[in-house]
Amino acid sequence: MAQYDCLLLDLDDTLYPKNSGLARECGKNIKDYMVEKLGIEKDKVVELSNILYKNYGTTMAGLRAVGYDFDYDDFHRYVPGRLPYENLKPDPSLKSLLQTLPLRKIIFTNADKVHAVKALTKLGLEDCFEGVICFETLNPTHKNTVSGDEEDIEFLGSAATTTYVHTSPQIFDMMDQFAHHNQGATLSKTPIVCKPQESAIERALNIAKINPQRTLFFDDSVRNIQAGKHVGLHTIGTSQRPKGADYALESIHNIKQALPELWEIGMKSVVSYPGQVTVEKSVTA
Numbered sequence: 001m002a003q004y005d006c007l008l009l010d011l012d013d014t015l016y017p018k019n020s021g022l023a024r025e026c027g028k029n030i031k032d033y034m035v036e037k038l039g040i041e042k043d044k045v046v047e048l049s050n051i052l053y054k055n056y057g058t059t060m061a062g063l064r065a066v067g068y069d070f071d072y073d074d075f076h077r078y079v080p081g082r083l084p085y086e087n088l089k090p091d092p093s094l095k096s097l098l099q100t101l102p103l104r105k106i107i108f109t110n111a112d113k114v115h116a117v118k119a120l121t122k123l124g125l126e127d128c129f130e131g132v133i134c135f136e137t138l139n140p141t142h143k144n145t146v147s148g149d150e151e152d153i154e155f156l157g158s159a160a161t162t163t164y165v166h167t168s169p170q171i172f173d174m175m176d177q178f179a180h181h182n183q184g185a186t187l188s189k190t191p192i193v194c195k196p197q198e199s200a201i202e203r204a205l206n207i208a209k210i211n212p213q214r215t216l217f218f219d220d221s222v223r224n225i226q227a228g229k230h231v232g233l234h235t236i237g238t239s240q241r242p243k244g245a246d247y248a249l250e251s252i253h254n255i256k257q258a259l260p261e262l263w264e265i266g267m268k269s270v271v272s273y274p275g276q277v278t279v280e281k282s283v284t285a
Contacts, residue, residue: 004103004234004262006210009129010219011109011116014238015094015252016123018220020087029079030059037078038068055187057196057223058110065190072112072139080115090124097256098128101263107132108204108217110194133204138193195219196227205231216262218252 009015013023031045040048052062060075098105105128109116112135120126193200201224205212212232219225225235226244236255237245249258256263 004214004216006104006106006215007101007262008106008108008204008208008210008215008217008233009252010221010224011107011111011119013220014218015125016088016091016119017251022083022085022087022119025083026079029082033075033078034059034063037070037074038063056190056192057194058192061190061192061194064192065188067188072135072141076112076114076135080111083115085118085122088119088122090122092124094253095124095128097253098125101256103262104210105129106208106210107134108195108201108219109134111135131208133207135194137207138200138203196221196223198227198231201228201231201233216247216259218249218255 012026016022027049031049034040034045034049035042049059052059052066056062056065060079063070107116107120107129109132111119113132116132116134117126120129120132193203195201204210205215213234215233216236217225217228217233218236219228220238222237222242222244225237225242229235229244229246235245236247236249239248239250241248247258249255
């Protein structure tokens, strides 16, 4: 039997190049949201955003961890909702590559469903995947959960109905908390489930009924790759081969050149899972 039967792919900066400008604009929108919606001083947002991203995987997850309460949908409307999607163009060569690859193909992104739909549609790839595991998949809107080492802890209250904004002195307290974390102190947990949390990756594998030992995980983030490796996935990084990556590709377009066996023997290992995959599957405009 062939070694792999599933390709699990990141979306942003993986299915399209970094020079699209979306990542840069996303970072700008996050900082604008922090100032306009959360009342954080403008001269603090760059440092705070970078610290939260470094420690929690996404700035959004970090903001919730340190006490900011906001509506997830409002955040997504403001941040990815204002991205320059016109910069993304149809990619027929990638579409052909994916359509001829005889493996299950599933998107795994920290972004929200609306963003995934828009990006895939602009790229002309909306019909290339079995499903999309996105923010809503891992963070059901009816509750907020913290992903712990042993169990999920239910959070009381709703981010959609509660408003809480830090004052300036508390921002300095947060900076002090992260400084102590570098000396071994424990950080607050976030109620948002996302990569690179190993629990988030394991949850995605369970949702899509994926066997990690027979799956290739392709992501542009070194931290995500390392977390994927820890849970048993075979991993593909971008550019220089990062620690934790089994393979490294300059671009997704090089996957057939680097791993031709996926096309040569993949047909023998394709497994059908009718009615079992419950990932977000609506990827039409």
